[in-house]
Amino acid sequence: xxxxxxxxxxxxxxxxxxxxxxxxxxxxxxxxxxxxxxxxxxxxxxxxxxxxxxxxxxxxxxxxxxxxxxxxxxxxxxxxxxxxxxxxxxxxxxxxxxxxxxxxxxxxxxxxxxxxxxxxxxxxxxxxxxxxxxxxxxxxxxxxxxxxxxxxxxxxxxxxxxxxxxxxxxxxxxxxxxxxxxxxxxxxxxxxxxxxxxxxxxxxxxxxxxxxxxxxxxxxxxxxxxxxxxxxxxxxxxxxxxxxxxxxxxxxxxxxxxxxxxxxxxxxxxxxxxxxxxxxxxxxxxxxxxxxxxxxxxxx
Amino acid sequence: xxxxxxxxxxxxxxxxxxxxxxxxxxxxxxxxxxxxxxxxxxxxxxxxxxxxxxxxxxxxxxxxxxxxxxxxxxxxxxxxxxxxxxxxxxxxxxxxxxxxxxxxxxxxxxxxxxxxxxxxxxxxxxxxxxxxxxxxxxxxxxxxxxxxxxxxxxxxxxxxxxxxxxxxxxxxxxxxxxxxxxxxxxxxxxxxxxxxxxxxxxxxxxxxxxxxxxxxxxxxxxxxxxxxxxxxxxxxxxxxxxxxxxxxxxxxxxxxxxxxxxxxxxxxxxxxxxxxxxxxxxxxxxxxxxxxxx
Numbered sequence: 001x002x003x004x005x006x007x008x009x010x011x012x013x014x015x016x017x018x019x020x021x022x023x024x025x026x027x028x029x030x031x032x033x034x035x036x037x038x039x040x041x042x043x044x045x046x047x048x049x050x051x052x053x054x055x056x057x058x059x060x061x062x063x064x065x066x067x068x069x070x071x072x073x074x075x076x077x078x079x080x081x082x083x084x085x086x087x088x089x090x091x092x093x094x095x096x097x098x099x100x101x102x103x104x105x106x107x108x109x110x111x112x113x114x115x116x117x118x119x120x121x122x123x124x125x126x127x128x129x130x131x132x133x134x135x136x137x138x139x140x141x142x143x144x145x146x147x148x149x150x151x152x153x154x155x156x157x158x159x160x161x162x163x164x165x166x167x168x169x170x171x172x173x174x175x176x177x178x179x180x181x182x183x184x185x186x187x188x189x190x191x192x193x194x195x196x197x198x199x200x201x202x203x204x205x206x207x208x209x210x211x212x213x214x215x216x217x218x219x220x221x222x223x224x225x226x227x228x229x230x231x232x233x234x235x236x237x238x239x240x241x242x243x244x245x246x247x248x249x250x251x252x253x254x255x256x257x258x259x260x261x262x263x264x265x266x267x268x269x270x271x272x273x274x275x276x277x278x279x280x281x282x283x284x285x286x287x288x289x290x291x292x293x294x295x296x297x298x299x300x
Numbered sequence: 301x302x303x304x305x306x307x308x309x310x311x312x313x314x315x316x317x318x319x320x321x322x323x324x325x326x327x328x329x330x331x332x333x334x335x336x337x338x339x340x341x342x343x344x345x346x347x348x349x350x351x352x353x354x355x356x357x358x359x360x361x362x363x364x365x366x367x368x369x370x371x372x373x374x375x376x377x378x379x380x381x382x383x384x385x386x387x388x389x390x391x392x393x394x395x396x397x398x399x400x401x402x403x404x405x406x407x408x409x410x411x412x413x414x415x416x417x418x419x420x421x422x423x424x425x426x427x428x429x430x431x432x433x434x435x436x437x438x439x440x441x442x443x444x445x446x447x448x449x450x451x452x453x454x455x456x457x458x459x460x461x462x463x464x465x466x467x468x469x470x471x472x473x474x475x476x477x478x479x480x481x482x483x484x485x486x487x488x489x490x491x492x493x494x495x496x497x498x499x500x501x502x503x504x505x506x507x508x509x510x511x512x513x514x515x516x517x518x519x520x521x522x523x524x525x526x527x528x529x530x531x532x533x534x535x536x537x538x539x540x541x542x543x544x545x546x547x548x549x550x551x552x553x554x555x556x557x558x559x560x561x562x563x564x565x566x567x568x569x570x571x572x573x574x575x576x577x578x579x580x581x582x583x584x585x586x587x588x589x590x591x592x593x594x
Contacts, residue, residue: 105307
């Protein structure tokens with residue numbers, strides 16, 4: 001498989017007993033990009049991620065992480081990767097610092113401890129406190145630090161901002177951007193469209209174990225359905241508008257107020273509308289969330 | 301593997317001290333009392349003869365209270381392995397499954413450590429813990445003897461039952477470990493191992509009364525534990541046989557751990573197909589969601 005990709009999966013399948021969770025997932029994540037992996041609960045995000053790290057064994061297909069097959073050499077893959085699980089559970093019998101030192105020793109003591117302290121300061125976390133006394137959000141911060149502390153070539157984060165307050169969410173997203181600036185690749189799953197839209201270079205949408213879309217967030221929005229509301233000064237025949245390819249009239253109030261659904265370019269619609277005197281024209285650009293919901297609800 | 305080993309051993313400090321000091325104190329209390337029994341050896345034997353022969357047979361026949369070795373057989377070596385088997389069962393069942401069920405293994409396993417490294421690092425820490433507990437138990441017998449002039453106990457010989465106990469407990473621990481990696485939960489593995497442990501104990505006892513049970517008793521692990529007759533030296537065949545059984549269970553557990561998926565958290569399920577009667581209603585799909593974690 002090609003080494004230019006930080007992550008490449010081909011026909012990745014996973015069965016749990018008789019239940020098939022992944023149906024041939026194909027993903028290509030370029031080195032140095034931030035890739036947002038979207039999907040509802042149970043879509044297969046975590047299963048895909050765990051196959052990448054070989055904490056679960058794939059049933060079929062190929063996976064390459066920075067040119068290494070995790071099934072063949074999981075230790076090499078894990079050396080290069082920082083990972084934050086979606087369901088983070090930490091040993092509550094110790095302190096944050098001791099746990100981070102343990103994780104660091106598992107990585108051969110590669111982490112620069114001043115960097116760890118800088119990360120903790122940035123996230124406003126006191127790592128000397130016992131984990132059992134930490135809130136969910138603070139535990140999540142420890143999870144984030146352990147994923148970043150050895151400055152990995154690739155970070156794989158499963159819902160990294162969950163449990164964090166908005167300010168801290170922004171800090172974590174900034175850390176992801178910093179990682180990218182430092183040359184690392186970031187692969188993160190989320191169901192919060194705003195954060196994906198804000199930082200991801202590309203997005204993959206997974207639904208029921210299948211990748212249903214791979215694109216840049218902007219092009220996803222561009223390619224999607226737009227809505228337009230037109231108020232004409234006098235009634236028009238909406239059949240002319242309906243006849244435009246990719247356009248359908250959703251609602252019409254005696255030809256005066258018309259709601260249109262437009263797929264693709266707006267040009268033809270604007271030209272058709274401009275033939276009539278118009279008092280108001282409004283377009284609605286769908287958010288990534290709406291696009292995601294459209295995929296989720298089987299719209300695509 | 302070394303990091304896993306040292307970390308696991310550090311986490312076992314409490315168990316080592318708790319079990320070890322308890323055993324040490326038990327020995328330290330039992331040994332000084334021996335002089336009382338020794339002084340009244342004849343009276344004790346007469347007292348023992350009052351018990352029904354069946355009952356004495358269950359506990360291995362007439363106790364020899366006239367020697368320190370005989371006294372220790374009855375008062376220490378007959379039941380201590382059963383008590384320490386609780387440690388072996390909890391350690392074996394929890395070695396991997398504990399962290400898996402509380403959800404911490406997922407992150408640990410995503411670090412640069414192979415499954416073999418994780419498995420054998422933790423196994424080594426359990427074995428070292430067991431050795432330390434047994435060493436403290438041995439010290440509990442050895443130290444009082446040094447301070448009591450009338451007692452004469454061969455230091456080397458007294459190691460023999462501890463060696464045998466180590467091999468026996470290794471079998472129990474490795475068997476439970478194998479179960480915990482093959483069954484949906486450590487709870488289930490511990491329960492089955494516990495039932496078999498108690499069954500073994502009773503079968504050994506009843507086999508003294510009923511010859512029909514002897515063929516079964518002869519193949520159970522407690523039969524090969526040298527709680528009695530250790531003054532004649534270590535039975536190498538029994539000792540090596542127990543170690544071989546332990547190795548076999550360990551390798552099966554390791555093979556199983558290599559092949560299976562690491563759960564995100566919680567207990568697993570059998571993942572039985574839908575046509576199987578009496579399966580848990582949650583199996584298979586919710587179990588999958590739990591395993592998938594998303």
